[in-house]
Amino acid sequence: xxxxxxxxxxxxxxxxxxxxxxxxxxxxxxxxxxxxxxxxxxxxxxxxxxxxxxxxxxxxxxxxxxxxxxxxxxxxxxxxxxxxxxxxxxxxxxxxxxxxxxxxxxxxxxxxxxxxxxxxxxxxxxxxxxxxxxxxxxxxxxxxxxxxxxxxxxxxxxxxxxxxxxxxxxxxxxxxxxxxxxxxxxxxxxxxxxxxxxxxxxxxxxxxxxxxxxxxxxxxxxxxxxxxxxxxxxxxxxxxxxxxxxxxxxxxxxxxxxxxxxxxxxxxxxxxxxxxxxxxxxxxxxxxxxxxxxxxxxxxxxxxxxxxxxxxxxxxxxxxxxxxxxxxxxxxxxxxxxxxxxxxxxxxxxxxxxxxxxxxxxxxxxxxxxxxxxxxxxxxxxxxxxxxxxxxxxxxxxxxxxxxxxxxxxxxxxxxxxxxxxxxxxxxxxxxxxxxxxxxxxxxxxxxxxxxxxxxxxxxxxxxxxxxxxxxxxxxxxxxxxxxxxxxxxxxxxxxxxxxxxxxxxxxxxxxxxxxxxxxxxxxxxxxxxxxxxxxxxxxxxxxxxxxxxxxxxxxxxxxxxxxxxxxxxxxxxxxxxxxx
Numbered sequence: 001x002x003x004x005x006x007x008x009x010x011x012x013x014x015x016x017x018x019x020x021x022x023x024x025x026x027x028x029x030x031x032x033x034x035x036x037x038x039x040x041x042x043x044x045x046x047x048x049x050x051x052x053x054x055x056x057x058x059x060x061x062x063x064x065x066x067x068x069x070x071x072x073x074x075x076x077x078x079x080x081x082x083x084x085x086x087x088x089x090x091x092x093x094x095x096x097x098x099x100x101x102x103x104x105x106x107x108x109x110x111x112x113x114x115x116x117x118x119x120x121x122x123x124x125x126x127x128x129x130x131x132x133x134x135x136x137x138x139x140x141x142x143x144x145x146x147x148x149x150x151x152x153x154x155x156x157x158x159x160x161x162x163x164x165x166x167x168x169x170x171x172x173x174x175x176x177x178x179x180x181x182x183x184x185x186x187x188x189x190x191x192x193x194x195x196x197x198x199x200x201x202x203x204x205x206x207x208x209x210x211x212x213x214x215x216x217x218x219x220x221x222x223x224x225x226x227x228x229x230x231x232x233x234x235x236x237x238x239x240x241x242x243x244x245x246x247x248x249x250x251x252x253x254x255x256x257x258x259x260x261x262x263x264x265x266x267x268x269x270x271x272x273x274x275x276x277x278x279x280x281x282x283x284x285x286x287x288x289x290x291x292x293x294x295x296x297x298x299x300x301x302x303x304x305x306x307x308x309x310x311x312x313x314x315x316x317x318x319x320x321x322x323x324x325x326x327x328x329x330x331x332x333x334x335x336x337x338x339x340x341x342x343x344x345x346x347x348x349x350x351x352x353x354x355x356x357x358x359x360x361x362x363x364x365x366x367x368x369x370x371x372x373x374x375x376x377x378x379x380x381x382x383x384x385x386x387x388x389x390x391x392x393x394x395x396x397x398x399x400x401x402x403x404x405x406x407x408x409x410x411x412x413x414x415x416x417x418x419x420x421x422x423x424x425x426x427x428x429x430x431x432x433x434x435x436x437x438x439x440x441x442x443x444x445x446x447x448x449x450x451x452x453x454x455x456x457x458x459x460x461x462x463x464x465x466x467x468x469x470x471x472x473x474x475x476x477x478x479x480x481x482x483x484x485x486x487x488x489x490x491x492x493x494x495x496x497x498x499x500x501x502x503x504x505x506x507x508x509x510x511x512x513x514x515x516x517x518x519x520x521x522x523x524x525x526x527x528x529x530x531x532x533x534x535x536x537x538x539x540x541x542x543x544x545x546x547x548x549x550x551x552x553x554x555x556x557x558x559x560x561x562x563x564x565x566x567x568x569x570x571x572x573x574x575x576x577x578x579x580x581x
Contacts, residue, residue, distance in 0.1 A: 059084040062485070063145055063163050065135045066171035067094050067117050069471045070373035072556065073478025074169060075121060079486040080128055086163055090134040090150050092117050094556055095194045097471055099564070101238040101522075103197035105246035106576035110198055112563035115556045133161070135172065138343045140366050143168075167368050169481065170340070170355070174374035174469065177335035183305035188330035191235055200329065204243070205580045207326045208251060211258050222261045224326040228310055229266045230302055231331035232273030234521055237285060239329055240266050241524030244292050250576045265295045265323070267312060269332075272298060274521055274529075276468070281521060281529040284539050288523050305330075334469055340375050353377075359417075359511030361481055370481055373474035378512065382461045383418040384454070389501040390414065391450050401447040404434045416498040416510055424460045467514055480512045520547045 060083050064071050067089040075087065096113040103110050121128040137146040145168065149159035176192055178184040189200045204227075210216075211224040227243060229236045244264055252259040266273060266289070272282045273289075273296060289296055299315045311322045336344070336354055344350055347365045355376040356364050363369045364379065383390070394402055394410045411433045415422050425433065436456045437448050448456065467473045487496075487509075497507030518532035520543075528544040531537055538546070548568065555561040 060166040061086070061164065062167045062169065063088065063165040064169045064171065065089070065145065066173060066373070067091060068171060068173045068373060069097070069474035070171035070173075070478040071169070072117075072120060073475040074171065074372065074482045075128065075478075077479050077482035077486075079482075082489075083167075083485070085128045086165075087117065087121070087128060087130045088133055088135055088145070088147050088163070089117065089130075090132065091193070092130070092132045093194075094120065096551075096555060096560065096564075097192075098551060100191055100194070100197045101235065101242045103194070104191070104200045104204065104239060105242045106201065106578070107242060107246075107571050108564055108567045110194055112567050113555075113560060114194060115560050119557065119559075131161075133159075135339050138168070138170070138339065138346070138369075140168075140343070140346060140369060143368070165368075167485075168370070170343075170363075170369065170371040170375060171373050171474070171478070172337055172340060172375050174334035174354070175337050176330060177333040178330065179332070181302055181304060184302075184330055187305045187307050188230070188328045190330055191239060200327075202580050203327055204246075205578060208255050208258070208578075209580075211261070211326075212255060218261070221258055222263070223308075223324040225258055225261050226263045226265070226323070226325050226327075228323070228325045228328045229264070229331065230310075230328060231333070232266055232268030232270065232296070232298070233276070233331060233333075234274065234519070236266060236329065236331040237273055238522050239331070240264055240289070240294055241522055244294055245524045246576055250578060254578055263295070264293075265297060267300050267302060267310075268296065268298045269301050269315075270298065277519070277521060277529070278531050278535075278537050280537050281531060281539065284529055285521060285523055288525070288527065292524065334374055336375065360484070360507075360509055361477060361512055372477040372481060374469040377466045380420065380464045381418065382464070383414070383421065383457055384461055386501045387454055387457065388450070391453050393499070393501050401449050402437075402453055403447050404437060404445075407437060408433065413498040413501075417501070417507075418460070419511070419513060420460050420464045421457070423463050427463060470519070472517065472519075473514055476514055477512060484509050520550070522547055 102108040
């Protein structure tokens with residue numbers, strides 16, 4: 001008799017029997033060679049095992065939008081065995097964006113800085129589902145996201161679907177800010193994605209090929225070889241430096257007839273390029289560009305861009321002029337993506353530039369939605385909003401005054417909850433926190449009342465600044481949020497964050513704290529500038545080799561690390577490739 005027949009006969013016999021009789025019948029059936037499963041309760045017999053298991057072990061669903069620095073950093077550090085994770089992104093790869101300017105000139109190949117998302121997620125313990133699509137709408141009220149695939153001419157299905165979530169992580173990045181300048185979208189190149197870099201590379205080669213056509217005048221050749229960079233930030237400056245090296249080291253040998261017609265112009269609205277760096281770096285960069293023949297136009301605002309010329313206004317003189325161009329790169333900041341703009345209107349943040357989150361990266365008004373990277377900014381809580389509650393918590397004896405020791409007892413929680421206090425201490429070169437309680441003449445005070453306490457901390461909030469939209473910030477936010485999710489269940493009963501000054505208890509986690517590890521600015525000619533922690537500024541050839549080592553070590557995988565280093569080596573030996581591919 002087969003196992004199935006034994007099981008059917010035993011099931012028929014079970015009907016109308018007591019629990020004890022059922023056990024005896026089942027035991028007899030198993031002893032005859034059958035193998036069956038038996039539940040201890042009648043209710044569990046009537047419930048399919050899959051439903052019982054799903055009800056008992058159902059995981060929280062996390063939907064991650066984006067595979068940039070923030071999204072990939074979150075996925076790499078998340079304990080996915082505890083969650084059901086789904087990732088949605090229009091790109092099925094992660095790109096090492098700091099090397100995009102190198103791709104535009106062939107110093108590094110595009111594939112060398114791209115790592116497939118599926119290569120990243122397959123290394124995690126547990127299953128992560130990835131969908132190559134774009135999120136077109138977020139429905140926070142119903143915990144849903146609506147997505148659409150970017151595949152063209154799809155014969156099967158509509159390409160639209162929705163996903164439900166318990167937690168949503170928005171890490172879609174940002175798009176280029178054109179400031180509604182006429183003609184920018186139609187006539188300018190951008191440098192935000194890998195596709196932008198590849199398109200820009202082809203256009204640079206096209207400018208040279210068009211310039212050597214026999215039916216062009218010298219002036220037409222000169223126009224074709226005029227490269228304009230709008231924006232004097234790190235991306236614009238690095239592209240200008242890479243382009244200059246590409247031209248001087250490779251292109252003039254291939255196109256010797258046009259080497260005297262080449263020109264690179266950097267247009268900056270501020271007074272200096274690299275104005276987010278130390279003044280020494282900004283000055284060094286401008287002097288090097290001047291020696292290299294790269295023209296830097298500061299204090300200029302672009303009014304419009306056509307296919308033949310760019311019109312700009314000099315702020316100091318009020319003059320308007322137009323200059324012809326062969327190619328324009330627009331690199332002037334970032335703007336919110338449409339899906340984020342629509343979401344901001346839903347949650348009452350329509351008047352903001354980017355999504356506002358609290359110090360735990362949660363979007364204000366949405367407890368289960370988080371935002372990371374360029375699409376969001378942390379709205380740091382002001383200490384003056386809680387100054388009365390802080391004073392009351394510190395004044396343990398309810399005397400109405402605060403002693404230095406009472407202030408010391410609470411300062412650790414203040415520094416964690418309001419990081420601007422620590423920044424204020426460093427900027428004011430105050431060694432001891434008790435220095436905050438000194439009188440205006442600088443004399444020590446044994447006690448201060450509420451008004452004196454307010455006065456001591458009145459200027460602290462002025463140092464609160466938004467974090468820069470950099471890969472470094474996004475990566476740290478992704479790592480921080482993944483650790484919060486990994487400890488979320490444990491920390492519900494054992495909070496490890498700072499104390500709550502408004503109310504009792506403690507916060508579940510410590511707030512996000514950004515640690516700045518420095519920034520680089522490659523300036524061409526195997527020279528770079530670096531601004532590192534401790535007010536250390538480095539410039540020159542040695543800094544370029546430091547840049548090589550840091551950027552190689554920060555690659556997302558050993559595969560891309562080897563490819564990038566081999567590309568650098570190939571460039572030193574054979575030069576850059578000038579093919580239009």
